[in-house]
Amino acid sequence: QWGYEDHNGPDVWQDLFPLANGDRQSPINIITKDALYDPSLQPLLVDYDPHSAKVISNSGHTVAVEFDDGDDSSVVRGGPLMGNYRLRQLHFHWGPSDGHGSEHKVDGVDYAAELHIVHWNSEKFSSFVKAACAPDGLAVLGVFLKVGEPNRYIEKITDTFGAIRSKGKQSPFTNFDPSCLLPASMDFWTYPGSLTVPPLLESVVWTVLKDPISISCEQLAMFRSLLSTKETAGIESCCMTTNHRPVQPLKNRKVRASFL
Ligand SMILES: NS(=O)(=O)c1ccc(NC(=O)NCCO)cc1
Ligand SMILES: [Zn+2]
Numbered sequence: 001q002w003g004y005e006d007h008n009g010p011d012v013w014q015d016l017f018p019l020a021n022g023d024r025q026s027p028i029n030i031i032t033k034d035a036l037y038d039p040s041l042q043p044l045l046v047d048y049d050p051h052s053a054k055v056i057s058n059s060g061h062t063v064a065v066e067f068d069d070g071d072d073s074s075v076v077r078g079g080p081l082m083g084n085y086r087l088r089q090l091h092f093h094w095g096p097s098d099g100h101g102s103e104h105k106v107d108g109v110d111y112a113a114e115l116h117i118v119h120w121n122s123e124k125f126s127s128f129v130k131a132a133c134a135p136d137g138l139a140v141l142g143v144f145l146k147v148g149e150p151n152r153y154i155e156k157i158t159d160t161f162g163a164i165r166s167k168g169k170q171s172p173f174t175n176f177d178p179s180c181l182l183p184a185s186m187d188f189w190t191y192p193g194s195l196t197v198p199p200l201l202e203s204v205v206w207t208v209l210k211d212p213i214s215i216s217c218e219q220l221a222m223f224r225s226l227l228s229t230k231e232t233a234g235i236e237s238c239c240m241t242t243n244h245r246p247v248q249p250l251k252n253r254k255v256r257a258s259f260l
Pocket of ligand 1: 088194195
């Protein structure tokens with residue numbers, strides 16, 4: 001099973017997932033001076049219903065909040081997107097220390113962690129799985145997390161960790177609006193990319209917000225205390241200390257900026 005260790009990590013994903021060496025892989029290093037300001041980009045608009053939140057789960061690779069995507073009550077639109085994209089799940093990526101852990105970089109700089117809010121194109125497709133196979137099927141909103149003040153909304157997430165410590169555990173999680181995890185500015189970079197975990201499908205319109213939100217080092221440590229192993233594993237349980245993919249070649253892609 002794929003993971004983030006030497007024997008099953010990003011450097012060997014290509015053995016089982018050939019898209020790993022594709023032409024539009026994510027994440028990337030965003031070189032700000034090469035980003036093209038595009039005045040035709042509309043503002044990114046999120047409209048989330050807190051009642052869409054259903055469960056929080058430990059997948060063994062990350063912690064994810066899953067939303068009811070049976071209707072368009074929680075969507076993102078605008079920005080580079082054509083039409084509504086329906087909210088499906090949000091999850092995080094982090095590293096073994098506060099110095100790195102984000103997936104995207106900005107001018108070579110890592111943040112401590114990165115939030116991904118995952119949506120699928122409900123105007124063109126009838127399900128996430130179908131959308132995930134199309135070049136414009138998914139829209140993932142990336143938000144950088146910078147070590148600083150504790151984040152009261154991240155606290156709502158870390159408060160559940162006792163109940164989802166090991167892989168496969170999940171717990172009810174509702175009345176949560178992911179907008180609370182967005183920075184003040186909705187300025188973003190956008191580029192065509194992929195899932196950053198296997199199967200690495202090249203179906204994501206990425207929008208990465210310029211400004212980070214805060215997370216405290218204690219809150220970060222709680223993410224690392226989650227287990228990547230099932231409870232039954234008993235003695236050989238191990239912590240989820242890192243789950244970020246290295247940056248991938250830009251190849252023939254342009255990054256556009258929504259701001260000057
Ligand atoms: N890291 S990432 O590129 O944002 C990403 C997004 C969705 C997935 N997969 C997914 O959402 N599967 C459906 C379960 O909700 C995997 C990786
Ligand atoms: Zn992700």
